[in-house]
Amino acid sequence: MTQIDPAAPPEKARAGAVKLSKQQKAAIIVRLLSSEGARLPLAQLSEDQQTILTEQIAALSLIGKDTLREVVEEFCAEIGAVGLAFPGGLEGALSLLDGQISVSAASRLRRIAAASPSADPWERIAALPSEAIEPLLQAESAEVCAVVLSKLSVPKAAEVLGKLPGDKARRVAYLVSLTGNVAPETVRRIGLALLQQLDAVPPKAFVSGPVERVGAILNHAAAGTRDDVLSGLDEQDAAFAEQVRKAIFTFANIPARIEPRDIPKILRAVEQPRLVTALTAAGAEDPSASFILANISQRMAATLREEIEARGSVKPRDAEEAMAAVVAAIRTLQMAGEITLITPEEE
Numbered sequence: 336m337t338q339i340d341p342a343a344p345p346e347k348a349r350a351g352a353v354k355l356s357k358q359q360k361a362a363i364i365v366r367l368l369s370s371e372g373a374r375l376p377l378a379q380l381s382e383d384q385q386t387i388l389t390e391q392i393a394a395l396s397l398i399g400k401d402t403l404r405e406v407v408e409e410f411c412a413e414i415g416a417v418g419l420a421f422p423g424g425l426e427g428a429l430s431l432l433d434g435q436i437s438v439s440a441a442s443r444l445r446r447i448a449a450a451s452p453s454a455d456p457w458e459r460i461a462a463l464p465s466e467a468i469e470p471l472l473q474a475e476s477a478e479v480c481a482v483v484l485s486k487l488s489v490p491k492a493a494e495v496l497g498k499l500p501g502d503k504a505r506r507v508a509y510l511v512s513l514t515g516n517v518a519p520e521t522v523r524r525i526g527l528a529l530l531q532q533l534d535a536v537p538p539k540a541f542v543s544g545p546v547e548r549v550g551a552i553l554n555h556a557a558a559g560t561r562d563d564v565l566s567g568l569d570e571q572d573a574a575f576a577e578q579v580r581k582a583i584f585t586f587a588n589i590p591a592r593i594e595p596r597d598i599p600k601i602l603r604a605v606e607q608p609r610l611v612t613a614l615t616a617a618g619a620e621d622p623s624a625s626f627i628l629a630n631i632s633q634r635m636a637a638t639l640r641e642e643i644e645a646r647g648s649v650k651p652r653d654a655e656e657a658m659a660a661v662v663a664a665i666r667t668l669q670m671a672g673e674i675t676l677i678t679p680e681e682e
Contacts, residue, residue: 355406362391363398363406456526457486463533465494471529477503481510482517482525546575550582554662557655558585584665584676586613586658590626593665597674598630604664607642609657614639615646616654 355363365388368375377385398406460468460483468487472480472495480499484492484507496504553561561583568576584592593601602610617624628636649657668674 355402358387358391359395360406360409362388362395363403364410366392366395367403367407456523456530460526460529461487461491465491465498467533468495469498471532472499477506477510479525480507481514482522483529485511485514486522486526546578546582549579550584553579553583554585554666555659561585581678584662586617586623586662589623589661589665592677593626594674594677595626595630597668598627599632600674601661601665601668602627602631602635604668605661609660611639611642611646612649612653612657613661615643616649616657619643 365375365377377388380388468483468491472483475483480503484496487495496507499507553564556564565576565580568579614624614627619625628639631639665674665676669676
């Protein structure tokens with residue numbers, strides 16, 4: 336370990352800089368950038384690299400100004416000499432080429448890479464979201480699940496464990512304590528087997544399910560068309576029709592599926608003339624109109640009531656377009672994560 340006394344003469348400090356290893360220089364750069372508030376993507380390094388970096392940061396003590404300047408100058412020179420950087424590893428390359436190569440080609444490349452003796456299947460598994468890992472474990476034994484959890488980060492392992500059935504989760508949690516004696520080759524074979532299952536799943540042509548797709552279509556359809564389609568679905572598949580009804584959101588669903596505190600936010604996203612048209616068409620006794628007016632300030636509610644009275648009659652087509660604009664604003668806020676719709680089960 337090299338420690339540089341800041342009070343040392345410049346000649347000694349510069350001599351000390353020559354003795355610094357690449358790992359120590361990297362630790363100095365990381366410490367410097369962190370002190371400036373930079374958030375570095377250190378999690379992208381391998382576990383061994385993260386360990387070495389942490390050990391170097393822990394071992395270093397004081398670095399003289401001249402040494403720091405030389406390390407920074409060397410670092411800047413190396414960065415300046417870089418003309419083009421490539422993503423590390425196969426997953427980085429596939430992310431770069433996403434949408435430009437076929438799904439089958441990407442799967443084939445992953446299978447070839449996994450067959451390499453030096454490949455670590457757990458790097459890819461650990462990068463998966465917990466929602467993708469949990470289905471892989473449903474048909475696996477508790478022993479295999481314990482190995483998988485041991486290879487995940489603690490937060491992700493906790494998420495996956497929480498998705499398992501209670502009895503199995505308790506069994507898996509106990510078996511994690513016994514994974515210390517599992518041979519490394521066995522752990523690798525488990526990882527490869529899970530990747531084969533993952534790659535064997537055929538790609539989906541649609542991101543969302545049929546219920547969500549039909550519901551989204553009917554959300555934008557005219558009321559008459561929507562009612563006719565739902566009536567037809569009732570005759571052909573009543574269970575599917577019921578699921579579609581839950582996925583549909585219309586102006587009439589506002590009282591049952593919107594939180595009162597979200598009404599002001601929704602109204603700010605709707606043009607005032609369209610809002611007045613929608614409320615006028617609904618009528619003063621309409622549950623949705625009453626719900627909206629009851630959950631805004633009294634002053635704003637009074638202003639809207641005055642405009643409603645002055646609006647007069649509304650053509651059916653204008654009414655439907657205005658109500659659709661309110662629904663569209665709600666859907667936009669929902670997709671942006673600014674509001675959350677109440678599901679029928681939560682009512």
